[in-house]
Amino acid sequence: MADYRLSAGIISRSDGKSIVAAAAYRSANKLLDERTGDIKDYSRRHRSVLYTQILTPENAPEWMRDRQRLWNAVERREDRSTKPGTAQLARDIELSLPYELTHEQRLELVREFVKAEFVDRGMVADIAIHAPPRRGDGRNHHAHVLLTMRHIKGDGFGLKNREWNRDELLEHWRERWEVYQNRALAMYGHPEEHVDHRSLKDQGIDREPTKHLGPGAQQMEDQGIHSDRGDENRRIKEANDNLALLKKELAESEQRLAELKRQLAVERMERIEKIVGAAKAFWEKAERLQANPQGPAKEPEPPGPKPRRLRPSGTRPLTPERMEQIQKTVRAAKAFWEGTEQLKAAAQRLQNEDSPPYHAENSPPPVTGGGKAASMPDDLSEIEKLAAQPEADRQKQAQEAEQARQDQAGKDEEQRQAEARKEQDRVQNELIAADNRLKELGQIYRETQENRERLIQQAHELAEANARFEREASLRLNAEQIRQSPVESHLRDNNTAIEDRRQVILDKADRLLEGDIRNPHSRYVDALQQHYEYAGNPYEGLAKAAIAEHASFRNEQDALSKEIAKSTDPKQREALEIQRKIEGYEYLMVTGERIAVQSEIITGRKNSDEAVRMRERINGKDIFDENGNKIGFEDGYKQKAQELRQQYRSLQAERMEEKQQVRPDPAKASEHEGSQQPGTLRNKLDAVIRKVDDAAKANERTSQQKKDRENQQERDRDR
DSSP states (O other), X not given: OOOOOEEEEEEEGGXXXXXXXXXXXHHTOEEEETTTTEEEEOGGGGGGEEEEEEEOOTTSOGGGGSHHHHHHHHHHHHHTSSOGGGOEEEEEEEEEOOTTSOHHHHHHHHHHHHHXXXXXXXXXXXXXXXXXXXXXOTTOOEEXXXXXXXXXXXXXXXXXXXXXXXXXXHHHHHHHHHHHHHHHHHHTTOTTOOOOOSOTTTTTOOOOOOOOOOHHHHHHHHTTOOOHHHHHXXXXXXXXXXXXXXXXXXXXXXXXXXXXXXXHHHHHHHHHHHHHHHHXXXXXXXXXXHHOTTOSOOOOOOSSOOOOOSSOOSOOOOOHHHHHHHHHHHHHHHHHHHHHHHHHHHHHHHHHHHXXXXXXXXXXXXXXXXXXXXXXXXXXXXXXXXXXXXXXXHHHXXXXXXXXXXXXXXXXXXXXXXHHHHHHHHHHHHHHXXXXXXXXXXXXXXXXXXXXXXXXXXHHHHHHHHHHHHHHHHHHHXXXXXXXXXXXXXXHHHHHHHHHHHHHHHHHHHHHHHTTOOOHHHHHXXXXXXXXXXXXXHHHHHHHHHHHHHHHHHHHHHHHHHHHHHOOOHHHHHHHHHHHHHHHHHHHHHHHHHHHHHHHHHHTOTTOHHHHHHHHHHHOEEEEOTTSOEEEEEOOHHHHHHHHHHHHHHHHHHHHHHHHHHSOOHHHHHHSBTTBOOOOHHHHHHHHHHHHHHHHHHHHHHHHHHHHHHHHHXXXXXX
């Protein structure tokens, strides 16, 4: 039987809930809550949402198909209600979908049900079909449907429709969802599967139902974290499994007990049949003896010599004592026959009460009056005692023997069940141990998979860097080839040299002022040199290198934190804190770019959603209002790192100036006295940079004058 679920709830402000947040979560979207000004961003859940759609009645305006406008309009309408603080915003319906159907078949089923039962009644329905959780039951396909609770009036919402809140309507929806699912299962080739909207108790199923997981508990379970509701469901499932196992064992025990009773009844009937056969033979012999007291007629003797006889042949003499013995034997045989018939009838009734009639396969029917009689016992005194025994005593003895056999069978069955329970406990303990081991292996596998993906991403980054280097080298080669005149080449080379010199001076100044800020790429290079082995297991080496890179970053951050705590100089502490933040942002930049490229490789799409989000975090992103107009820019890791570097350089320059003022060098001061004006290190660097800039401008003026002269000569030739 397929799983059935239709649960309905109300999203209300009294519970502190927002319908905009609920719609964003169920649709894995990013929506602006105009009431609070917050952006509800659940777009990272897009992989768990397979399909979304808004269905509207015929009289609904077109704007209600926009999810953000729809639910913000619901919030605004409730602000004008009589009780805005406890207003009911929407109805939330959750539907379980048959895993036996395909995605398109499930989608058609949900659309048909929602349109017929909700939309045609005047509700706006926001549908979101969710995939099963990655770590949960792979059959848990389900859909969420958010429904409006007010009439559509004109271009907006009117009064609440109280008819939609009736319990009878909810029960009607539950029944109809059963009909729709069973019809779809039968239509698409699964007639043996069906659902039932009734409770397990109403269906006569002795099983405890599980409890529904809320969004919070479901999210914890998806991440592999145990929740209270999830633990309770696991306990209920285990109890149901144990109950089903016990019921199965009980049924098997009852079946074996019935088989034992049947075998005992067969054995009893066989013994009774033997007694009845003996009694019949005894009676027939007694009747023959009564009919011919003198014995059978003498047969003619064969010709030839006669055998020697120990006693004379012929009939026995018929004396009064012989006649009395014959009559007594006849009466005893008759009583014995009647007693055995009564015993057979009682046994037959007892067999009919305990078990159905039974005859062993391929065995002849019991011996009756028409069958071959058993041989008559020679000891008539024992037969007379048996015939004279009261019927009640014989039945009592038979019942006592039967009861003893049943008691022994019950004891054997109890012993078997006890052994089965011990075996079940042992298997349960082994399953628990195996489950714990499986969880450990799953964690190890996930960590290995994450490291492998990160290493693949880094390999792609290295390949892209190599490709960029080759393109830049090709461009430089082309630039060398297209140079035309020696003068322009000389000026270009001179400008390039001046610009390079200027950049070198700036870089040296920055390095001097930035001190020991760690390059984020150097950690990974060091880790690769220590852990990467191509000849062995390259993936394992890359994984170790990635782990070592992260460990190195964390150790350096901890070392900076300890150094900050020990420092007594405020400016030194400030500089160290800025250095720690710079290295943190730049590490996030490197890691974020790796994740972005990895997402593009996995999805096979350039600029995938995850790649765009990570690069927005790195490079920043524009901020837009609800009308799509740009209202600002949010800095990313790159801008924040650049701003901190500028602060760090300024702070380091100030510290160096203070050191020079506090501890001047007398020798250098006397050597340069009169030749240079006193100034700070920054001023000296600025003076050098200005000289380099002036030289570059002079080269540009010379080049421009040359071009002007050439242009003038061209004009003179034209005239």
